[in-house]
Amino acid sequence: MNGRPDGSALVTGAxxxxxxxxxxxxxxxxxxxxxxxxxxxxxxxxxxAEITGAGGRALALQGDVADPETAERLFGxxxxxxxxxxxxxxxxxxxxxxxxPQIADEDWQKVIDTNLSAAFRLTxxxxxxxxxxxxxxxxxxxxxxxxxxxxxxxxxxxSKAGLVALTKTVAAEVAKRGVTVNAVAPGLxxxxxxxxxxEKLLEHVPARRAGTPDEVAECVRxxxxxxxxxxxxxxxxxxxxxxx
Amino acid sequence: xxxxxxxxxxxxxxxxxxxxxxAEPEEIGxxxxxxxxxxxxxxxxxxxxxxxxxxxxxxxxxDMEGVRTVRQAVDLVVSKLP
Numbered sequence: 413m414n415g416r417p418d419g420s421a422l423v424t425g426a427x428x429x430x431x432x433x434x435x436x437x438x439x440x441x442x443x444x445x446x447x448x449x450x451x452x453x454x455x456x457x458x459x460x461a462e463i464t465g466a467g468g469r470a471l472a473l474q475g476d477v478a479d480p481e482t483a484e485r486l487f488g489x490x491x492x493x494x495x496x497x498x499x500x501x502x503x504x505x506x507x508x509x510x511x512x513p514q515i516a517d518e519d520w521q522k523v524i525d526t527n528l529s530a531a532f533r534l535t536x537x538x539x540x541x542x543x544x545x546x547x548x549x550x551x552x553x554x555x556x557x558x559x560x561x562x563x564x565x566x567x568x569x570x571s572k573a574g575l576v577a578l579t580k581t582v583a584a585e586v587a588k589r590g591v592t593v594n595a596v597a598p599g600l601x602x603x604x605x606x607x608x609x610x611e612k613l614l615e616h617v618p619a620r621r622a623g624t625p626d627e628v629a630e631c632v633r634x635x636x637x638x639x640x641x642x643x644x645x646x647x648x649x650x651x652x653x654x655x656x
Numbered sequence: 657x658x659x660x661x662x663x664x665x666x667x668x669x670x671x672x673x674x675x676x677x678x679a680e681p682e683e684i685g686x687x688x689x690x691x692x693x694x695x696x697x698x699x700x701x702x703x704x705x706x707x708x709x710x711x712x713x714x715x716x717x718x719d720m721e722g723v724r725t726v727r728q729a730v731d732l733v734v735s736k737l738p
Contacts, residue, residue: 540701540702540704540705540708541705543698543701543702543705544702544705544706544709585698586698588698589698589702
């Protein structure tokens with residue numbers, strides 16, 4: 413524990429894929445974890461069961477982060493159960509891919525709301541208690557698509573690039589209170605969300621394989637540790653060299 | 657959270673917070689200006705969180721606009737006591 417304050421971690425979109433791997437990694441580090449999900453209650457409960465089975469503490473928390481009311485409810489529940497939220501991982505994300513001329517307003521808005529606006533609202537809610545605690549770790553899950561063009565994902569790319577800009581700005585605002593804000597940008601990772609988009613990309617990946625959710629989770633876990641206290645405002649790319 | 661806090665108690669709490677933020681104790685007083693105390697905007701955000709946690713008073717960004725002195729901040733909190 414290295415003397416870090418008692419508190420909890422909240423991971424959004426944690427019922428499967430990268431979010432589930434992050435929740436489990438943080439639990440292994442001793443954090444009680446709020447496992448947020450929107451629809452997949454079964455998946456979230458499985459993550460909770462795995463964590464508690466290994467001796468950790470976790471709680472499944474239903475809530476659509478795109479709904480502005482959700483942040484307060486998630487934080488209130490988690491604070492009541494496990495104490496102040498000192499680690500926030502904004503992982504929940506959606507895709508609605510199409511070439512730009514064919515992106516409908518609602519598909520633009522849905523992606524921006526979930527991937528960017530929700531992360532802002534959750535971060536805003538998280539920061540004041542973190543500032544008082546003189547400790548906090550916010551990690552935003554971005555994407556290499558925010559840095560490198562991928563036709564068909566203008567809405568997703570804009571949301572993820574926005575997330576990196578949010579990360580850097582907030583990091584500078586709160587650094588003197590011991591709160592770090594970083595981003596992790598996965599490349600091609602084996603999850604349900606990337607089903608069907610990977611095959612043609614794989615030949616461009618120097619590592620010649622897709623990454624795993626655990627490999628992303630390990631980077632997130634590092635950024636939440638005391639050892640990463642001086643790392644803030646960065647975007648750590650985890651892509652097997654794709655953007656190198 | 658107390659609903660019976662007096663003006664004096666709130667002022668004392670604000671003084672303590674300012675000292676914690678790094679202001680020189682001998683310079684802290686009702687008429688001291690935050691800028692002169694080297695209290696910055698992030699400190700004021702934390703001060704807002706302290707009064708919310710301890711007195712149930714919610715201060716929004718626009719409430720804090722124009723607040724330059726310790727006395728003005730204490731007046732603002734007192735005016736919003738539940």
